[in-house]
Amino acid sequence: MKVKVLELDKKLYDGEALKVLVPAVEGEMCLLPNHISIVTSLGAGRICIFRPDSDRPISINVKGGICSFSDNNAVFILE
């Protein structure tokens, strides 16, 4: 699946991912390929992106924002 993490003035990540841990406002959740379409508000926490070409996940701190997942495309809009 494709993941895009956007901040107002820069792109923090744009690429493939095996799974993503999302700090949703009601607790952490995991996005895997073929997940049902979901739109969620983000709480304070850390997005962890597990990449196919590396064992080390990328971790991005967030304060809030919105996450949309549909058609195997995840977009994170960070506030």
Added chain:
Amino acid sequence: MANLKELRNKIGVVQSIRKVTSAMKLVAGVKLRKAEQKAFASREYSSELERILSELKNKCADVNNELFTGREQIKTELLIVFSSDRGLCGNFNYMINKEVQRLLYDLHHEGKRVRLICVGTKLFDIFKRMLNEEDEIISVENFYKGDNMFENSRKLASDAIKRFTDKTVDRVSVVYTAYYSAMKHKIEQRSLIPVVGKNCEDKTETIFEPNMDEVLQNALSYNIGIQIYQAALDSVASEQSSRMTSMDNATRNADEMLSGLSVKYNRMRQYGITQELVEVISGAKAIEEG
């Protein structure tokens, strides 16, 4: 030789104008580069946010949020117009003025009232004269000054949302000059309330967390602020690009004038010298013959 002196003065004036316009061109060039970087950096962010909301509009039919769906009857429209604080930027303000005039004509023709929020002081007086008695105009000053543009955009967004929820206005749009490249800008009108739906084939069910109303309310009010901010960034970049082009033209015109004037000056000077020589030679000849 009063004429020669006049010409010398004229050349001096044109030279100093040329210096000013070429300095303004350089300053506008530097400002344009900064403004362009900012406008391009946040474009993907704002368009992704807008895309998410407009796709949701097509998927979710049962939303009970007026910011999302809009009102059926539109009596008053709020236009947020971006012009500039300063002049000397070619036809930048003229084009916005023309577009707003056209929009106002259409809205008045449909019997709607208009509330105009004018960002940038340059066109405030002109817009004021174009409105009917029941219309209202508000000028936003110092919007572009300093690094507070994001904060100012969010303030403007919450003001627009307040007017919408108070039912003073029924629709909100923004009119601005979209920046594509230094040579290409275009006046665009974009609807902020309601969200414009986009065609998408994916009609699968979408889950909302924690719930649809909360997610939409947060996302919608944030989106309005971001779209206003993006419009302001585009407008600033277009203004600087317009200024750079017009100052470049002015510098080139000054160069042309200068070369014409110096040819004229040299020709006059040469004519004076030739005439003096003729007088001296004919005087000497007369003495010789006498």
